[in-house]
Each structure stands twice: as structure tokens, then as C-alpha cells.
Amino acid sequence: MAHPLDDPGKSFRGLFANRGEAEVMRGMTQHLTTGERVAWYRHRRGLSQEVLAGLVGRTADWLGKAENNRIELDRLSVIRALAHALDVSMGDLIGEPTLVEWSKESGRGTLPALREALMDYRLLTPLIGAPADGEPPALDALRSDVGEVWDAYQGSRYGFAARQLPLLLADALLAVRAHSGTEREESNSLLALTYQGAAMVLGKLGENELAWIAADRGLAAAQQSGNNVITGSLFRSVTHCLLSTGRFETAVQLVNDAAGFLEPGLNDATPAYLSVYGTLFLTGSMAAARAEDRATTQAFLQEASTMAARLGSDANHMWTAFGPTNVAIHRVATAGELGDMQVAAELGPTVDTSALPVERRVRHNLEVARALSAWNRTDDALAMVLQAERIAPEQVRHHYMSRELVLGWVRGTRGRPTQSVADLADRLRVV
Structure with missing residues (x-):
């Protein structure tokens, strides 16, 4: 299937001739590959x-193939370098959709209501009034x-x-003030856990700036x-x-600093403490891998593995899904981020995630699918994505990797x- 950009004599704007200029200006987030956005x-x-190729230490031939979907831009470290050279955000190149489909569960008040709650000035200080009137909720109910x-x-x-969080934020703030x-x-x-929940959901939906606001307020609480x-x-x-937001080295430093803060409590640590501490290193391992720092990646994975061994088995303290299986999942994911797709393709299918929460299982499926696709095992990769979609259609639709x-398969x-x-492309709204 010939691609319009394969013809060097064809103007780039011609690729979008049948699409409105306003739609193009919004970034075409759901209908272009990362290479086409570049x-x-x-x-x-x-x-x-x-x-542009020189700015990211690559050849023009490599960039041409990336823009024409002949090679996959499947590593965030490479995408970050391109985004930096183009003076855009990683999200501009990944193109994560933020439209939440209406359903019986979501109703018709989703992200805009949560955005309004986070940007309500009355939530910032008790000097101007409480965010809501009435009695504070009982702490057990909250x-x-x-x-x-x-x-x-x-x-x-x-x-x-997303529907529940605005009301929950108001209740939690009322409880703090009462x-x-x-x-x-x-x-x-x-309140901190409510803000953290908001940050995690917003991050999944591509609202990275709002996620930062929520995480910052959560840490203060x-x-x-x-x-x-x-x-x-x-x-x-x-x-x-x-x-x-592509600040991988800063993320690695934060993990080191946070670990230094938490380390004194490890001697008599509870299972929840071990889980939070270990999960911090799993997140750090992804940051190190995206920063292409292999030594730190392995060191962080080893520290997480040590905490998982102390914990003794998989668990879900503080909603971390932490344990040996989550460590194994991150070994696969970091291998993919470091470009070791063969390692990820061989190791990934051996990890049994059936006992973990849906979010973890689906993310692992997408990581394995990416690795399998890189090795031209498209049928196996498609099977992994379809399995993930059956159990978590919202997550698959919103994750850049599945789209x-x-x-790439369509093009x-x-x-x-x-x-x-x-x-599948029609369900994900990518064509």
C-alpha cells in the first residue's frame, strides 16, 4: 500500500488536502502515526x-523512513529527542486523545468537570471560602x-x-477544613489519595498538565x-x-531523592510501606530506560526485586499491584524502552499477569504486542491487543502504544x- 509521502515530488500539504485546515491545526491526533506527526x-x-535528522543524531534516510512508516518510532527516548528538536511536547507527537466516550458509568460530565474542579480558585485557600457548603462526610464513607x-x-x-472525582475532591477538602x-x-x-487518583486518571487520558497540578496538590496534602x-x-x-512530559532524568533524580527520604523507615516497614517503596523504583526504572541509562535501569529493577522478595508475594497494598509479577512486567517494559525488542518478545509471553488488576494486565499486553510487532509477528501482536481490548476498551483506546x-498495521x-x-482501527477511532 503506497503512502502519499513515498513520492518525494508530492507536497506534504497534499497529504491533508481532503482534511479541513482547522482539523490539521489541532494536530490530527487520532489519524496520524507518530512519524507522520513528525x-x-x-x-x-x-x-x-x-x-532535523542531524539535530537528533540520525541520518536523513532514517528520518524519511520514520516519517513514511517504514520503521516504527516505538521508543519514547527517540520521540523525546524529536519533540525537543521540533520545540513541541511529546504529547504533540504521540497524539493521545482526551475525549472520554459517554457511557452509563461516565454520564455526560467527565474531563471538563474534573478540569473545572482542579482550576477552582476556592480550592486553593480557605481564606476565600470553602468549596462546598454542608456537613463534612464521615471519614469511613470518604x-x-x-x-x-x-x-x-x-x-x-x-x-x-472522572465523573466521581470532582465530587470526591470537594468532600475531601471539606473534611480537611472541618x-x-x-x-x-x-x-x-x-485528600492526597484523591488528588493522586485524579493525577493517575488524567495521565492515562493524556491531560498531563492537569495531572501535574493534581499530583503537586496531592503531595502537599x-x-x-x-x-x-x-x-x-x-x-x-x-x-x-x-x-x-519527557523529563526522564529529573524523574530518576526524584526517585533517588524520594528513596533517601523513605529509606530510614525500611527496618520496620509494613507491607504497604514496602509496596510504595518498591513501586517507586519500578517507576524509576522506566524513567532510567527512557533516559537510555542501562545501569540505573538495572539497579532500580534490582532494588524493586529485593522489596518484592521481602513482601513475599504479589499484593495490592495502596493500589500498587506490587510484587514479583509487577517487577517481571517492568523487566519487559524497560527492555522495550531500551530497544531490546527480542528480549521483550521472548520474556513477555512467559509472565502470568492473570492475578493482577486489569490496568497492569492490559499495559503488559501492549508492551508485549509492541515487541512482537517489531519482530514482524503481527498476528500474535494483534491477538495481544484484542485480548487487552476485551477486558479494558477505555485503556486500549487511550494508550498511544495501541493506536x-x-x-502502523493499517499503513x-x-x-x-x-x-x-x-x-479495531475503527473502534480506536484512528482511521
Whole structure:
């Protein structure tokens, strides 16, 4: 199947001739591959292939193949370098959709309502008034509501979580302002976890700036709680936010600094403490891999493995899904980020994730699919994506990896793609 950019004499704008200019200006986030977005932004910047390739230490031939989907841009370290050279965000090149499909669970109040809640000035200071009137919720009820949102996140039910979070934030803030002493500390813990839930959901939906706001406020509330388990949990969310914006080295430094803060508590650590501490290193291993720092990647994975051994088995303390299996998942994921696709393709299918939360299982499937696709095992890769979609359609639709894989299969097929690929592309809204 010939691609319009294969013909060097064909103008780039001709590729979009049948699409409105306003639609092109929005980045065409759901209908272009990462390589095609690179080409579009390169033309907007007035750069030749030779110049952009030189800025990222590659050849013009390599860039031409990337822009024409002859090679996959499947490593975030490479995408970050291109984004930096083009003076755009990684999200501009990845093109994550933020439209949450309406459903019975989500209703018709999703991301805009959560955005409005996070940007309400009354939430910033008690000097101007409380965010809501009325009696504060009972802490037991608030704790249950927080758990419900986190369970929805781990179940990849983002629409439901986005719908619940604005109300939950208002309740948690009301509780903080109404209570004192130990009850206020507990309220701050629950407020911190609510902000963290918001940050995690927003990150999954591509709203990275809002996720940063939520994580920052959550960390401030965690410090007011006096609970180092909660504080450690929020460190993980801030690290995720740094990852999503391409600040990989800063994320690695944060993990080291946070570990130094938490390390004194390891001697008599509870299972929750071990889980938060170990998960922090798993997040750090992804940051190190994307920074192409192999030594730190392996060191972080080893530290997480040590904590998993101390824990003794897989668990889900503080919604971490931490344990030996999650460490194995991250060995596969970091191999992919480092470009070791053969390692990921061989190791990935051997990891049994069936006992883990949906979010972890689906993310692993996508990592394995990416590795299999890189080795031209397209049928096996498609099977992994379809399996993931059956259990978590929202997560698969919103993850850049699944959309990039499917777009690559569509673009790379001579003639018409198979019906199963075409149907999947239609469900993901990428064609």
C-alpha cells in the first residue's frame, strides 16, 4: 500500500488536502502515526529532513523512513529527542486523545468537570471560602469513596473515575477544613489519595498538565498528613508526571531523592510501606530506560526485586499491584524502552499477569504486542491487543502504544488491511 509521502515530488500539504485546515491545526491526533506527526511539525518549522535528522543524531534516510512508516518510532527516548528538536511536547507527537466516550458509568460530565474542579480558585485557600457548603462526610464513607475511585482506575474505568472525582475532591477538602488533630491528618491522607487518583486518571487520558497540578496538590496534602506511606505514594505520581512530559532524568533524580527520604523507615516497614517503596523504583526504572541509562535501569529493577522478595508475594497494598509479577512486567517494559525488542518478545509471553488488576494486565499486553510487532509477528501482536481490548476498551483506546501499532498495521498493509485490523482501527477511532 503506497503512502502519499513515498513520492518525494508530492507536497506534504497534499497529504491533508481532503482534511479541513482547522482539523490539521489541532494536530490530527487520532489519524496520524507518530512519524507522520513528525513530518507535519517538521514542515511547520521549515526544517529539511537533513537538518532535523542531524539535530537528533540520525541520518536523513532514517528520518524519511520514520516519517513514511517504514520503521516504527516505538521508543519514547527517540520521540523525546524529536519533540525537543521540533520545540513541541511529546504529547504533540504521540497524539493521545482526551475525549472520554459517554457511557452509563461516565454520564455526560467527565474531563471538563474534573478540569473545572482542579482550576477552582476556592480550592486553593480557605481564606476565600470553602468549596462546598454542608456537613463534612464521615471519614469511613470518604475512605470508601476514595477506594472506589482507585478501584475504577485499576479496572481501567476512566469515565466513571472522572465523573466521581470532582465530587470526591470537594468532600475531601471539606473534611480537611472541618476536622482537627488526628482526624485532620486522616482527612489530608484521603485528600492526597484523591488528588493522586485524579493525577493517575488524567495521565492515562493524556491531560498531563492537569495531572501535574493534581499530583503537586496531592503531595502537599500528603505532607500535611504526617504519613510517609501516603507521601511515598504521591512521590510515585509526581514521577509519573515527569515521565509523561519527557523529563526522564529529573524523574530518576526524584526517585533517588524520594528513596533517601523513605529509606530510614525500611527496618520496620509494613507491607504497604514496602509496596510504595518498591513501586517507586519500578517507576524509576522506566524513567532510567527512557533516559537510555542501562545501569540505573538495572539497579532500580534490582532494588524493586529485593522489596518484592521481602513482601513475599504479589499484593495490592495502596493500589500498587506490587510484587514479583509487577517487577517481571517492568523487566519487559524497560527492555522495550531500551530497544531490546527480542528480549521483550521472548520474556513477555512467559509472565502470568492473570492475578493482577486489569490496568497492569492490559499495559503488559501492549508492551508485549509492541515487541512482537517489531519482530514482524503481527498476528500474535494483534491477538495481544484484542485480548487487552476485551477486558479494558477505555485503556486500549487511550494508550498511544495501541493506536500507534494499529495505525502502523493499517499503513503498512499492501492493499486493504484484514477485517480484524480494520475493525479495531475503527473502534480506536484512528482511521
